[in-house]
Amino acid sequence: MKKLVSILFTVCGISAQNLITNGDFETDAVSAGAFSRITTTNGLTGWWVGADNSSTPALVDVDLCGEGVLAAPSGNATQFVDLNGLERGRIRQDFTTTGAATYTVTFKYAKNRNGGIGADAWCRVFETGTPGIAIASRFLTLPVMSTSGTTDTNQVSTVVSANVWTEATFGFTATGTATSIAFEANNAPPEKASGGILIDDVSIEED
Numbered sequence: 001m002k003k004l005v006s007i008l009f010t011v012c013g014i015s016a017q018n019l020i021t022n023g024d025f026e027t028d029a030v031s032a033g034a035f036s037r038i039t040t041t042n043g044l045t046g047w048w049v050g051a052d053n054s055s056t057p058a059l060v061d062v063d064l065c066g067e068g069v070l071a072a073p074s075g076n077a078t079q080f081v082d083l084n085g086l087e088r089g090r091i092r093q094d095f096t097t098t099g100a101a102t103y104t105v106t107f108k109y110a111k112n113r114n115g116g117i118g119a120d121a122w123c124r125v126f127e128t129g130t131p132g133i134a135i136a137s138r139f140l141t142l143p144v145m146s147t148s149g150t151t152d153t154n155q156v157s158t159v160v161s162a163n164v165w166t167e168a169t170f171g172f173t174a175t176g177t178a179t180s181i182a183f184e185a186n187n188a189p190p191e192k193a194s195g196g197i198l199i200d201d202v203s204i205e206e207d
């Protein structure tokens with residue numbers, strides 16, 4: 001039976017495994033229509049919230065958003081993260097890799113319409129413990145949406161649409177056995193403090 005299951009998995013091509021825990025942000029329950037402000041103290045399952053060292057200013061909190069809080073569906077199921085809480089924030093997760101193996105990162109992002117102005121963020125992959133040296137990175141920037149909520153499909157709007165989330169994907173080659181990924185709001189507080197880039201469906205798979 002064990003052999004049969006193994007053969008079936010091989011035939012069906014089911015071999016890739018998501019190395020990220022709680023990449024869909026569904027583990028910690030948030031009431032529909034509400035959001036929870038997350039800091040290092042109250043935490044987010046699988047993720048470190050905050051900067052990695054004291055020399056990095058701010059990056060203190062994010063919002064875990066529940067279904068309908070922005071009147072639009074999330075990338076996957078009901079919940080997602082807004083990288084700008086009361087101030088700009090950052091989330092990081094460490095995962096195990098094989099040196100010199102290649103991996104693919106995928107996630108979805110959108111813009112919180114309540115921000116009022118554009119929002120920027122970084123997604124960085126780095127060797128654990130060296131956040132200043134990126135193995136690979138992507139800069140995410142989305143402009144302000146129109147008040148009608150219909151002109152930019154990259155932004156969460158009052159118009160419920162399947163197109164408000166954009167998928168990003170990129171590859172990297174691991175340099176060791178401990179690798180990290182971080183999503184970091186890039187807005188300078190306080191003028192762009194809340195209403196940042198939204199993140200959902202984070203996945204990293206070995207190629």
Ligand SMILES: [Ca+2]
Pocket residue numbers: 024025026074075076077078079080200201
């Ligand atoms: Ca989700």
